[in-house]
Amino acid sequence: MELAVLLPAIAFYVFAGAAIAFAFGVVAARNPVRSVLFLIMTFFSAAGLFVLLGAEFLAMILVMVYVGAVAVLFLFVVMMLDIDFVEMKQGFADYLPLGGLLAFVLTVELIVLGASWSISGKAEELRQAPITEGQDNLQAFSAVLYTDYAFFLEAAGLVLLVAMIGAIVLTNFHKKGVKRQNIPAQVARRAEDGVELVDVKPGQGI
Amino acid sequence: MSEFFSLLFDTATPLGWSVVTLLKVLGFVVVLLVSLAFILLADRKIWAAVQMRKGPNVVGAFGLLQSFADFLKFAFKEVIIPAGTDKFIFIMAPFLSLVMAFIAWSVVPVAPGWVISDLNVGILYLLAISSLGVYGIILGGWASNSKYSFLGALRSTAQMVSYEVSIGFVIVTVLLLAGSMNLSEIVEAQAGGFWHWYGLAFSPITLVMLPMMVVFFISALAETNRPPFDLPEAESELVAGYQVEYSSTLYLLFMIGEYLNIVLMCSMVTILFLGGWHAPFDFAPFTWVPPVLWFSIKALFIFFLFAMVKAIVPRYRYDQLMRLGWKVFLPLSMGAVVLVSAWVVFAQGGA
Numbered sequence: 001m002e003l004a005v006l007l008p009a010i011a012f013y014v015f016a017g018a019a020i021a022f023a024f025g026v027v028a029a030r031n032p033v034r035s036v037l038f039l040i041m042t043f044f045s046a047a048g049l050f051v052l053l054g055a056e057f058l059a060m061i062l063v064m065v066y067v068g069a070v071a072v073l074f075l076f077v078v079m080m081l082d083i084d085f086v087e088m089k090q091g092f093a094d095y096l097p098l099g100g101l102l103a104f105v106l107t108v109e110l111i112v113l114g115a116s117w118s119i120s121g122k123a124e125e126l127r128q129a130p131i132t133e134g135q136d137n138l139q140a141f142s143a144v145l146y147t148d149y150a151f152f153l154e155a156a157g158l159v160l161l162v163a164m165i166g167a168i169v170l171t172n173f174h175k176k177g178v179k180r181q182n183i184p185a186q187v188a189r190r191a192e193d194g195v196e197l198v199d200v201k202p203g204q205g206i
Numbered sequence: 207m208s209e210f211f212s213l214l215f216d217t218a219t220p221l222g223w224s225v226v227t228l229l230k231v232l233g234f235v236v237v238l239l240v241s242l243a244f245i246l247l248a249d250r251k252i253w254a255a256v257q258m259r260k261g262p263n264v265v266g267a268f269g270l271l272q273s274f275a276d277f278l279k280f281a282f283k284e285v286i287i288p289a290g291t292d293k294f295i296f297i298m299a300p301f302l303s304l305v306m307a308f309i310a311w312s313v314v315p316v317a318p319g320w321v322i323s324d325l326n327v328g329i330l331y332l333l334a335i336s337s338l339g340v341y342g343i344i345l346g347g348w349a350s351n352s353k354y355s356f357l358g359a360l361r362s363t364a365q366m367v368s369y370e371v372s373i374g375f376v377i378v379t380v381l382l383l384a385g386s387m388n389l390s391e392i393v394e395a396q397a398g399g400f401w402h403w404y405g406l407a408f409s410p411i412t413l414v415m416l417p418m419m420v421v422f423f424i425s426a427l428a429e430t431n432r433p434p435f436d437l438p439e440a441e442s443e444l445v446a447g448y449q450v451e452y453s454s455t456l457y458l459l460f461m462i463g464e465y466l467n468i469v470l471m472c473s474m475v476t477i478l479f480l481g482g483w484h485a486p487f488d489f490a491p492f493t494w495v496p497p498v499l500w501f502s503i504k505a506l507f508i509f510f511l512f513a514m515v516k517a518i519v520p521r522y523r524y525d526q527l528m529r530l531g532w533k534v535f536l537p538l539s540m541g542a543v544v545l546v547s548a549w550v551v552f553a554q555g556g557a
Contacts, residue, residue: 031292033348040341060330068337068370072344072363079348079356136326138387181525 012052019045032078040071057137230322234311242465243273245506249513256517283454288351291451296349300452300459303342307466310335314473315390317483317497328389329377332474333370336429339467340366343438346460347448358447361524362431362438368531369428375539376422379415379546380404380478393482400486405479411549414542419479421535421542423511426471428531430464432512434519435527472508473501480504 022045025038043066050059145153216222247262247269254261262269287296313328315321325331340363347359383404384392401408405419428435439447449460476482481504483497522530 033292033295037295037345056325056327057330060327060334063334064330064337068334068340069367072340072367075344075348076360076363079344138327183529 008052012049015045015048015052019049032081033075036071036074036078039074040067043067043071055137057141227322231312234322235308238308238311238466238469239462242462242469243277244270245469245509246273246276246465248509249516252510252513253517256514277458280454280458285456286451286453288451290351292349292351295345296451297456299342299346299349300456300463301342302345303339303463304459304466306335306339306342307463307470310339310470311466313389314470314477315393315482316473316501318390320498321390324388324390327387329381329387329392332389333374333377336373336467336470337367337370339463342460342463343448346452350448350451352451354450355448358438358450362448365431365435365437365527365531366429368528369425369535372421372531372535372539373425373429375536375543376418376425377478379418379539379542382543382546382550383411383415389477389482393477393484396481397484397488399484399488400481403479403481403484411546411553414545414549415479418539418542419475421539422478423475423508425531425535426475427512427515428527430468430471432468433516434522436521437524437527468512469505469509472505472512475508476501476504480508 019042022038022041026035029035029038043062047059047062050062214222214225251261262272265271265275287293310332312322313325313331344359344363347355380392381387384395386392396403400406404415431438449457452460483501485492485495485500
């Protein structure tokens with residue numbers, strides 16, 4: 001087979017296989033910190049798949065936002081939790097029948113769905129993202145994102161803003177009686193405000 | 207024989223491309239590591255000079271070989287892995303921080319065409335990689351199974367994540383002016399004398415860009431855990447933060463990674479604000495100097511500033527550090543993005 005066709009195919013199977021293997025690792029790992037590490041590797045594989053699709057901008061954003069920020073916060077939380085692994089494993093046998101049943105039902109449903117699924121001849125063609133020659137990924141993106149989809153973008157921003165304010169309101173409280181640092185006041189402070197020169201008479205004290 | 211060589215170095219063929227790229231990578235790694243040895247020495251010498259000491263002066267003439275002596279010392283010591291550590295992650299963490307520091311260099315152009323990979327989204331790649339640098343620290347701190355390490359790692363990570371935000375916004379201002387995410391194109395956009403460099407341009411927008419250069423510089427200090435923001439490793443308070451349990455070669459890897467990141471940040475200031483490889487004057491005697499030398503001179507000058515800051519500025523308190531990042535730099539850089547985009551649209555006429 002042609003090398004130019006073969007290489008992306010190999011790369012796809014490597015990334016896709018890695019993504020599935022790491023995703024399995026997330027569930028299977030005993031140590032939650034390792035689970036998060038597997039999750040990070042899964043994100044990475046997904047970023048690799050994006051690069052294969054020619055969406056290098058999405059790949060970079062995925063790494064930057066999910067791996068660089070979200071997963072770090074996951075790690076923070078998981079590392080600081082004091083988790084008793086023995087206790088966690090105790091419930092395993094109790095939940096096994098119910099969990100197994102659920103997994104079985106879902107698998108059967110998937111198989112039934114997959115068997116009855118038919119793909120129209122045009123589907124693949126329609127799904128392909130048009131990559132215009134001489135226009136990079138980023139330009140193609142921003143050309144529609146800030147014009148046709150500007151409303152959705154702003155709406156999404158608004159939803160995030162509301163969520164952020166909500167989180168701050170829920171967690172932020174001011175303890176009474178705590179001295180806070182007032183930087184402008186400190187900077188504006190002069191020697192005359194803080195120092196008082198007293199002329200002490202000998203033998204009298206202040 | 208010459209035919210063989212022309213085939214070997216022909217970038218059009220897969221073999222030639224691989225060979226040339228490999229040589230480029232090797233060149234970057236060797237040059238970086240060797241210059242790092244002297245940069246480390248320079249850091250200590252400058253620090254010493256400010257405090258009126260001599261600094262390292264025993265190994266080699268003027269102590270020039272001090273870093274190599276240190277390297278040998280590190281390499282021959284025993285690797286101590288404390289009990290109760292997650293061994294795999296404990297050993298992986300320093301490697302991770304070293305590798306992340308190295309692969310960030312793959313998009314840095316040091317002269318026209320002297321770049322391993324001229325990515326179109328180069329600057330995004332840099333941001334993505336530098337946000338991954340956090341993992342070496344947080345994993346190292348956690349895997350050490352020590353409270354000091356863990357607290358140091360948490361501090362360090364929170365600090366790096368915070369300052370990444372303002373660094374990102376400062377970079378956006380440069381991107382708006384250059385109209386490209388490709389680092390080589392950003393440098394090319396600043397061609398023709400220092401009055402075209404974004405940090406010093408003879409243009410009203412410099413009133414915004416010059417402060418942004420300062421913000422970037424200070425954020426870079428915080429991002430690389432340099433004094434005055436070296437809280438993660440504050441020797442007097444947290445012993446050495448996340449790296450307290452590390453010894454010998456593993457510690458050395460952390461150290462190299464840290465200094466590589468510092469030099470990377472110096473190069474970033476050079477590329478974004480100081481015209482990269484361009485000479486300060488675009489006429490005869492200055493243009494004779496090879497571009498890579500101009501790049502090095504500028505980057506080393508920024509490193510000199512890094513070293514001076516270390517010597518003369520007292521350490522910030524943690525809450526002051528957070529305040530500076532979130533309440534001062536973030537609004538400042540966001541405001542700058544608004545101003546610069548207005549400038550690009552209304553004064554330069556078009557995005």
